[in-house]
Amino acid sequence: MRVSAPYRRVSLAVALVTALVASVVTMVSLTLVPSAQAAAGCLVGYQANQWTGGFTAAIRVTAGDTAVNGWTVTWTYGGDQRITNSWNAQVSQSGTAVTARNVAWNGSLPAGGSTEFGVQGTYASSAAAPTGFTLNGVPCNGADPTTPPPTTAPPTTAPPTTAPPTTAPPTTAPPTTAPPTTGPPTGCGAAALCDGFENQTGSAPSGDWSLNYPDCQGTGIAAIDTSVAHQGTRSVRINGTAGYCNHVFVRSNRDLSGLGAVRYARFWVRHTTALPTQHVTFLAMRDANDGNRDLRMGGQNGALQWNRASDDATLPEQSPNGVALSVPLPVNRWTCVEFMVDGNQGRLSTWVDGSAVTGLTADGTPTHDVDGQWLNRANWRPNLTDLRLGWESYGEGADTLWYDDVALGSARIGC
Numbered sequence: 139m140r141v142s143a144p145y146r147r148v149s150l151a152v153a154l155v156t157a158l159v160a161s162v163v164t165m166v167s168l169t170l171v172p173s174a175q176a177a178a179g180c181l182v183g184y185q186a187n188q189w190t191g192g193f194t195a196a197i198r199v200t201a202g203d204t205a206v207n208g209w210t211v212t213w214t215y216g217g218d219q220r221i222t223n224s225w226n227a228q229v230s231q232s233g234t235a236v237t238a239r240n241v242a243w244n245g246s247l248p249a250g251g252s253t254e255f256g257v258q259g260t261y262a263s264s265a266a267a268p269t270g271f272t273l274n275g276v277p278c279n280g281a282d283p284t285t286p287p288p289t290t291a292p293p294t295t296a297p298p299t300t301a302p303p304t305t306a307p308p309t310t311a312p313p314t315t316a317p318p319t320t321g322p323p324t325g326c327g328a329a330a331l332c333d334g335f336e337n338q339t340g341s342a343p344s345g346d347w348s349l350n351y352p353d354c355q356g357t358g359i360a361a362i363d364t365s366v367a368h369q370g371t372r373s374v375r376i377n378g379t380a381g382y383c384n385h386v387f388v389r390s391n392r393d394l395s396g397l398g399a400v401r402y403a404r405f406w407v408r409h410t411t412a413l414p415t416q417h418v419t420f421l422a423m424r425d426a427n428d429g430n431r432d433l434r435m436g437g438q439n440g441a442l443q444w445n446r447a448s449d450d451a452t453l454p455e456q457s458p459n460g461v462a463l464s465v466p467l468p469v470n471r472w473t474c475v476e477f478m479v480d481g482n483q484g485r486l487s488t489w490v491d492g493s494a495v496t497g498l499t500a501d502g503t504p505t506h507d508v509d510g511q512w513l514n515r516a517n518w519r520p521n522l523t524d525l526r527l528g529w530e531s532y533g534e535g536a537d538t539l540w541y542d543d544v545a546l547g548s549a550r551i552g553c
Contacts, residue, residue, distance in 0.1 A: 182198070191261065193260075194491055197238065197256065199273060200251070205247060206273070227244075238257075330394055330548075333545075335362060343388045367540075378418075394546060395523075397547070400481065403546050405542075406472050416533045419434040431447040442464050442465060454498070474553035476550065
């Protein structure tokens with residue numbers, strides 16, 4: 139049958155209109171594709187611990203309404219802060235602008251999920267609070283977007299509709315096991331002990347750890363905590379109370395004899411109350427070469443110190459200048475503490491959040507206000523046989539502490 143020319147023109151017009159509508163729909167679809175960046179509602183918490191000329195800060199990143207796979211956090215300092223060290227993130231600084239990127243194990247956050255990293259730095263005249271936090275370029279903490287979102291005019295004609303399919307789309311079964319939410323404890327390697335307490339099944343320490351009450355048992359408590367952890371889901375909580383007879387510790391049951399004379403340790407600690415003026419201890423190791431008396435780490439005059447139980451020597455000396463060469467133990471955040479004890483040469487080094495502490499170092503060279511008392515015993519050659527984490531108060535001082543990701547080895551482990 140011969141088709142008339144007017145009919146061909148109508149068909150052509152319909153085809154053009156159909157193509158135009160399809161083009162408009164495609165443009166609208168492209169315009170409304172959601173951003174791959176973090177959704178609005180993200181939060182970045184910045185908690186600083188400052189002293190004269192220096193600071194540390196714990197930064198907590200919380201995703202918004204959608205999951206994040208790989209994150210970059212930025213902020214701007216309000217003072218002249220300069221970052222010198224970081225952990226759990228790759229951090230760079232240009233002027234007052236700071237950029238932090240995830241490391242391999244903490245880049246994926248579910249919607250509303252969080253992770254934490256930290257920085258350490260210095261300042262000369264001002265440590266004013268930072269501002270302008272963003273997550274993957276999106277302003278956080280309720281800030282408005284830096285530029286208004288693009289708008290697109292609605293199409294002049296309604297797009298064509300399509301009937302729903304008569305059969306349901308195929309479904310995919312969920313994985314049989316959930317993916318890990320955190321990485322393993324850092325630095326296990328060849329360490330004789332590397333424990334994040336994830337194999338603890340009850341509320342009382344067991345297996346590789348046991349309760350220990352030196353001297354006498356009082357009201358101090360040690361327990362496995364499933365509500366607070368540095369990584370994973372478990373930590374050891376110590377409810378330390380004031381008074382000499384309230385000593386409480388958890389003791390490692392591992393055989394540590396293979397470590398040799400040079401011992402490196404790393405542990406993460408979090409606590410709630412600033413170190414008091416009077417002497418307290420939160421880590422102890424028995425010294426077989428010193429009458430089985432303890433080498434102790436703790437605090438006095440508000441700062442970290444080492445103490446030798448046999449002669450009560452302290453490192454640093456408890457003068458104002460000596461105490462100033464140590465550092466406080468930050469409260470309400472996780473802090474990485476490392477130390478090295480060399481039994482061959484009688485030397486000791488300490489790092490807090492990756493930075494060496496002058497006042498907690500005995501390197502064989504006398505240092506004024508630091509090791510004069512410590513070096514009174516020239517032949518000190520410790521032979522450490524155990525590891526205990528807990529709380530000893532010798533008068534004042536109550537605190538709640540958590541320990542996690544504890545490691546001991548013959549080489550430095552790191553944070």
